Amino acid sequence: MQTPRRVTVLGECVADLFAGPGPALPHTGAPGPAPDRQGMTLRVLPGGGPANTAVGLARLGTPTRLMARLSGDVFGRLFRARLLESGVDLTGAPTAEEPSTLAVADVDAGGVASYSFHAEGTADWQWTRAELAAGDLRDSACVHTGSLALVREPGGPLAEELLAGVRPHATVSIDPNVRPALVDPEVYRDRLPGWCAVADILRLSQDDLDAVAPDVTAEAACDGFHAAGARLVVVTLGAHGALASLDGRRISVPGVPTRVVDTVGAGDAFTAGLLHHLGKHGLLGGRLERLTPEGLAAACAYAVRVAALTCAVAGPNPPWAHRMEQEPSATRAGSLS
Template identity: 80%
Template sequence: MQPPRQVTVLGECVADAFAGPSSEFPRTGEGPSPEGRSLSLRVLPGGGPANTAVGLARLGTPTRLLARLSGDVFGRLFRAHLLESGVDLSDAPEAAEPSTLAVADVDSGGQASYSFHAEGTADWQWTREELSRADLLTSPCVHTGSLALVREPGGALVEELLAEARPHATVSVDPNIRPALVDPQVYRERLPQWCAVADILRLSEDDLDVVAPGTTVEASCDEFHAEGARLVVVTRGAHGAVASLDGRRVTVPGVPTRVVDTVGAGDAFTAGLLHRLGTRGLLGGRLDGLDMSDVADACAYAARVAALTCAVVGPNPPWERQLGSAYGAPDIAVAP
C-alpha cells in the first residue's frame, strides 16, 4: 500500500430532506387536530459527487471537490460538512444561485425515491472560467457523474473537462440516473460519450434497468467495453456487485448489515473502490497495471464501505477507523 495522491471529484451538492410525521405541530383554534396532516423535514448534506468526495476523504484519500456552493443555508451546511470530513474546497466557487433540494421518501426496506427542486440552482451553472481555475495535472483520478453531467448549461463543460483530464488521469464516471428529473433518453444518448472518456464506469442495477431494460448485466458490460470503458462495475444492493475488466468478470457478494436506509450507498461504494485502487498505485492512467485480483480486492473493500453506510441514516460514509475488522473478507468468484 502507498499514500494515495489527491483525487478530484466534480459535481453537485444536494440537500437531502427526509420527511416524517410532525409530532410537535402547534394546535390553534377549534376543529380536528392537524397532527398527522403535517410533515417535519430532516435535512442532511448529500448529492452523489459530494457523497463520494466525503467518502474518499474519510477513508484517507486526499480529495478536492469542484462544486458550486451556494451561500444559502443549505450551502453553508454543505461547506461545513465537507470541510469537517477533510475535503479540499479551495477550487469550489461560491455561487449566487440557491442550492438544490431533494426530498427523499424512504420505504420500509430502506430504499429511497426522490423528488427534486432543481430549476435554476447553483449546481448546473458552471462557466468555462470557473472550471479552468482548477489545475488537474496533479490528480491521478478525476471522478464525476450524476446530475452535474447531464444538466445544462454546465453538463457540456463537464464533459470537456473530462476529455482534457484524460491524458494524465484515470477518469471515473457514475451516471447515477435520475429519471424523475432527466429524460432517460438523455442518458442513453450520452452514455457512449462518457464511456469513450471513462476508464471506470460504475452503475447500479436500477440504472441499467432505465438505460438498457431487458438487457443482462453481462451484455451491458460488453457494450460499455466496446464504447471505451475498461472497468465496469454494476452494484446490486444487498447482492453485492459484478465487475467486468475488459470482459472478464468477478462477482463480489454483499456484506450483511442492518439496513437503516440505502441513501448514498452507491456513492460510498465508488469512494471505497477508488480509494482502494489509489492505495495500490493503480490510478493515474488507463488502468494498465490492473488485474482481476486487484478488481476483486477493491470491490470487496468497497462493499464493506457501502454496508457501513447503509447501517446509518442518510449519506454518511464511514471513516477509515470504522472499517477495521468489522467484516470478514467475502467469498469472491472470478469468471474464467
C-alpha cells in the same frame, strides 16, 4: 500499499430532505380520539452523488478535492461544513449566488429512497469555462464525476470537455447515477457512448441499467460499454454485491449482510471505496494498465464493505478509515469467471 494520490471529484451537492410526522396538537383534555398531528417535519442532510463520493474518499484517507458550485444560502453553508469536517479540499468550490438544489426523499419500508427534485436555476449546473479552468488538476491521479453534473445545462458539456482534457494524465471515472424524475433516461442513453470513450471506470447501479438499457442483461450491457471504450465496468447489485467486468473478464462479489437503516448514498460510498482501494495500491493515474482481475476483486470486496456500513446508518454517511479497520474483512474477495 502506498498513500493514495489526489482524486478530484466534479459535481453537485444536494440537500436531501427527509419527511417525518409533525408535532402532535396539544390535547385539550376533552374525551374523544387522540389529537391529530400538525403538518410534517423535515430533516435535512447534505447529499448529492459526487459530494457523497468526495466525503467517502476523504474519510477513507484519500486526498480529495471537490469541484462544486456551492450556494451561499443556508444549505450551501451546511454543505461546506460537512465537506470540510470530512477533510475534503474545497479550493475548487466557488461560492455561487444561485440557490442550492433540493431533493425530497421518500424512503420505503425497506429503506430504499426515491426522490423528487427542486433543481431549476440552482447553483450546481451553472459552471462557466473560466470557473472550471481555475481548478488545477495536474496533481490528480483520478477525476471522478457523473450524476446530474454531466446532463444538466449549461455545465454538462463543459464537464465533458474537462474530462477529455485530463485524460492524458489522470484516470477518468464516471457514475451516471440516472435520475428519471429529473432527466429523461434517453438523455443518458444518448450520452453514454461518449462518456465511455473517455472513461476508464464506469460504475452503474442495477436501477441505472434498468433505466438506460431495459431488457438487457448486466453482462450484455458491460460488453456494450467495453465496445464504446470503457475498460472497467462495475454494476452494483444492492444486497447482492457487485458485478465487475475488466476488458470482458467478469468478477462477482457477494454482498455483506447488514441491518439496513436506509440505502441513501450506498452507491456513492461503493464508488469511494473502489477508488480509494485502487489508489492505495497505486493503480490510478493512467488506463488501469496494472489492474488484474484478482486486484479488482479485492477492490470491489472492500467497496462492498464501505457501502454496507453506509446502509447501516441514516442518510449518506460513509464510514471513516478507523471504522473500516474495526470491521472484519470479507473472507472471499469474489469469484472470477
